[in-house]
Amino acid sequence: MRYKASFESPAWFAVWYRNYLTWRRGALLHFIGTVADPIVALLGLGIGIGPIVGLVDGQPYISFLAGGLIVTGAMAATNGEMFYGAFTRFYIDQTWSAMLYTRLSVADVLFGEVCWGATRGCAIGVIVYIVSLCFGYVSWHCLFMIVPILIVVCLTFSCISALVVSFAKGYELFLICQSVFFVPLVFTSGAIFPASQMPRAIRWWASMLPLYPSVELMRGALNGAYVPNFMSDVVILASYAVIAFGLALAVLKRRIVS
Amino acid sequence: MKPIIMQGVSKFVRGKPILNDVNLEVSRGECHGLIGPNGAGKSTTISAIIGRSRIDIGSIFMLGNDMRTNSRFARAKVGVVPQVSCLEHSLSVRENIKLYAAFFGLGGRHIRDRISWLLEKLELTSYADNRISELSGGIKQKISLVRALINNPELLILDEPSSNLDVSGRNSVIDLIKDLKSRGVAILMTSHAMEEIELACDRVSIISGGHVVASGSVGRMLESLGGSVIDIQCQDIEQAAQILRRSAVECFVGPSNIVCINTTFAHVRHALVQSVGVKVTERAASVSDLVAQAHCRMGG
Numbered sequence: 293m294r295y296k297a298s299f300e301s302p303a304w305f306a307v308w309y310r311n312y313l314t315w316r317r318g319a320l321l322h323f324i325g326t327v328a329d330p331i332v333a334l335l336g337l338g339i340g341i342g343p344i345v346g347l348v349d350g351q352p353y354i355s356f357l358a359g360g361l362i363v364t365g366a367m368a369a370t371n372g373e374m375f376y377g378a379f380t381r382f383y384i385d386q387t388w389s390a391m392l393y394t395r396l397s398v399a400d401v402l403f404g405e406v407c408w409g410a411t412r413g414c415a416i417g418v419i420v421y422i423v424s425l426c427f428g429y430v431s432w433h434c435l436f437m438i439v440p441i442l443i444v445v446c447l448t449f450s451c452i453s454a455l456v457v458s459f460a461k462g463y464e465l466f467l468i469c470q471s472v473f474f475v476p477l478v479f480t481s482g483a484i485f486p487a488s489q490m491p492r493a494i495r496w497w498a499s500m501l502p503l504y505p506s507v508e509l510m511r512g513a514l515n516g517a518y519v520p521n522f523m524s525d526v527v528i529l530a531s532y533a534v535i536a537f538g539l540a541l542a543v544l545k546r547r548i549v550s
Numbered sequence: 551m552k553p554i555i556m557q558g559v560s561k562f563v564r565g566k567p568i569l570n571d572v573n574l575e576v577s578r579g580e581c582h583g584l585i586g587p588n589g590a591g592k593s594t595t596i597s598a599i600i601g602r603s604r605i606d607i608g609s610i611f612m613l614g615n616d617m618r619t620n621s622r623f624a625r626a627k628v629g630v631v632p633q634v635s636c637l638e639h640s641l642s643v644r645e646n647i648k649l650y651a652a653f654f655g656l657g658g659r660h661i662r663d664r665i666s667w668l669l670e671k672l673e674l675t676s677y678a679d680n681r682i683s684e685l686s687g688g689i690k691q692k693i694s695l696v697r698a699l700i701n702n703p704e705l706l707i708l709d710e711p712s713s714n715l716d717v718s719g720r721n722s723v724i725d726l727i728k729d730l731k732s733r734g735v736a737i738l739m740t741s742h743a744m745e746e747i748e749l750a751c752d753r754v755s756i757i758s759g760g761h762v763v764a765s766g767s768v769g770r771m772l773e774s775l776g777g778s779v780i781d782i783q784c785q786d787i788e789q790a791a792q793i794l795r796r797s798a799v800e801c802f803v804g805p806s807n808i809v810c811i812n813t814t815f816a817h818v819r820h821a822l823v824q825s826v827g828v829k830v831t832e833r834a835a836s837v838s839d840l841v842a843q844a845h846c847r848m849g850g
Contacts, residue, residue, distance in 0.1 A: 303653075
């Protein structure tokens with residue numbers, strides 16, 4: 293363990309570092325569990341359904357799917373870490389409680405957790421990208437665009453998950469959220485099939501939700517194409533992140549300092 | 551300025567007072583015991599002091615910082631041993647303490663040396679590389695204490711510090727407390743182990759029903775009980791207490807006994823002369839008698 297922080301280090305980084313240290317102990321199991329899902333989906337759907345579907349938006353279906361699964365895989369990993377990891381540390385194990393006896397504030401702890409959740413998501417997104425690259429489904433030219441987009445996307449979903457965590461009193465809420473919010477989000481985002489297949493009203497509604505702009509940005513980067521809504525997509529994601537973080541912080545402060 | 555100053559602190563939950571006009575001061579180099587029965591408000595008082603519980607009336611200053619506005623700076627110089635240790639079970643003892651130092655923004659050789667010194671002080675050096683999950687409750691409790699001292703605190707808050715410890719563990723904690731006091735560290739502790747309070751604390755505050763009902767030096771408060779007390783054990787405690795009160799004996803009823811104060815052995819024996827199966831003994835007054843007395847006066 294080589295922690296060389298000084299008092300000037302950002303306080304939230306200690307929270308991120310704590311999570312990294314404990315994650316490192318079971319890294320292999322964590323890694324296999326999280327990365328298996330999107331890769332199985334990519335290969336299963338891509339190889340199985342791809343030949344039936346043929347070309348989608350001028351590219352093989354599996355290449356089309358890769359862009360969607362990089363984003364949805366990263367989102368799922370971020371949500372999983374926040375829902376089960378951060379919530380357990382906050383509510384079950386009282387790890388946050390020990391941190392809050394130190395100089396750390398609730399905002400530091402929450403931001404550290406959000407950054408850690410985003411880190412886990414980004415790592416999974418990059419791995420799915422590398423696997424897709426190895427199979428030749430995506431090109432390597434876009435590597436340097438993928439990472440910044442994943443950071444923005446994962447921070448956004450980490451903040452949204454933090455908001456859910458701030459209200460949770462048990463794991464049941466996360467199952468409900470997955471079923472009624474995140475799964476429909478995947479099917480309306482254009483990750484699995486082109487958004488143009490959906491009725492106009494649903495497409496408009498979906499474009500206001502955070503996954504649609506995420507997928508749009510990722511596909512644009514993968515295809516090296518100009519994304520006409522680039523700025524508005526980034527603004528939508530940033531707005532979700534800022535509002536969700538602010539609300540989560542307010543709710544958690546009320547819960548922790550009771 | 552004193553490390554802890556609580557002035558007229560009240561807290562209400564759904565209109566019911568949880569803390570009621572609590573006043574408490576702890577000086578440098580003093581160990582102050584906060585004692586009282588379960589549910590009296592000890593933990594809420596501690597939560598309020600460290601800024602984890604919102605107060606409705608009054609003010610709290612910790613190390614000169616107003617806890618409503620400046621709690622972060624105050625906490626940087628405070629060590630807390632909570633009732634639940636919250637240690638990282640997958641990490642080693644040394645890693646846990648190092649990590650806690652990181653939460654304070656501390657690291658480097660100075661911290662490594664301090665960890666070694668603290669582990670040695672509490673006879674934990676041989677456990678330094680063990681994972682927390684491999685250790686007993688008593689050892690974990692001691693590690694919580696080491697962790698709380700990593701930032702060289704000016705104020706130490708101990709919530710039941712020796713609840714899982716054996717006699718030798720308790721003695722080493724008491725020795726450490728005495729050492730810290732001599733270095734000018736202010737200590738606020740709660741404990742149900744009254745002998746520990748008597749050995750470690752200079753002053754105590756007895757809290758009952760969210761209110762500090764008595765406060766002062768341990769010796770002086772025990773003197774107020776007359777030095778020794780008469781302890782009565784019998785089948786029907788309530789009836790015996792009524793007989794004693796009719797004979798103008800000042801007494802209070804405990805869970806399994808009656809304690810009489812400011813009276814003589816002969817007077818009590820005379821009052822209970824017709825009662826059957828009563829065992830009357832005279833013994834030195836203890837802090838637990840102070841708590842029982844306060845609890846009875848509050849109608850508990």
